[in-house]
Amino acid sequence: MTCKELLDLRNLPAIPSDHDEILSVLKRELFGEMPPPVHATATIDAENPYAYAGKATERNITVSFDTPNGEFSFPVNVYIPNAVEKPKVFLHICFLTSMHRYNPIEEIIDNGYALAVACYLDIASDDDKFDNGLALKYPRVSNSDWGKIGMWAYGMQRLLDVLVDWDIFSDYAIVGHSRLGKTALWCGATDPRFSLAVSNDSGCSGASLARGGNDETRETVAKIVRQFPYWFCKNYWQYADHEAAMPFDQHWLIAANAPHRVLVNSAEEDLWAGPDGEYLSCVAASAAFEAMGKPGLIADSDELPPETCYFGEGSIGYSRRPGRHFFSRYDWNTAMRFWREKE
């Protein structure tokens, strides 16, 4: 079957032509409302200009901004290649600190990119407690109030304030893996200063379509809201086992990033995330990019892709590699390639 035939079976809601309308539905029904942006500032707590054999400058900073309930701060590590005049910078919302295995820092530097890493737990805890971090500053009352994914995304936008103010970078990408891949897509969709959002194995409620797919093997809305209700606004919970009633599907989240680029990385064995659902979502989101005069996904076939593929020519990039759920060096190299090839 062609992708078009597969998509026809899924009966997806059409993407609105108005960007604000896409965002208002995704806010109300999925991730929750976001507070207005409040410009952040930062202190540089330590700086090492000789990091990585002298190839990089490492800055340890604290990002701070006002909230209705006082100031909020979180730490970030930034790595800047010394040999590049105005490098592009990846903002990575990461599971742990920058020393986590998901950060091949030296390789990123050697490719001429800068990297800014924040640990998501420093922004808000990954549990149903709303008494800490950014959650404490914004009491959750209504069904459309934000969940944790919205908070993590908002924190990264405040980090972006600081990096833009430094005026030493030429371009900004938001990157994340898995639950933080969902976050990266939402962060890019709600802040046009990013020129690229990289979703690594983001799966259900991220890049992967909610409608269709193999419910035995993949994560569904029912499964995710049972285990991680606090990632979302409460309105999303009503769609457990009622995907057909959703006024949107996940291709809207990719489309909401238009006209800026999106890269979707999948792993062949990551059936929980649903690589085919991620691919079809890219195909379905393409119309929104095309309506803005940008190419969507440019693939070499109408059928589902093979175990290893890279389609990097369109505004939506797609990569699939063998193996399991992981943010691998392969995935990082795909992101660097996509950003390098598409200026």
Ligand code: GTR
């Ligand atoms: C899983 C969750 C996925 C994905 C993953 C992760 O347990 O069901 O949606 O987000 O966690 O973030 O590692």
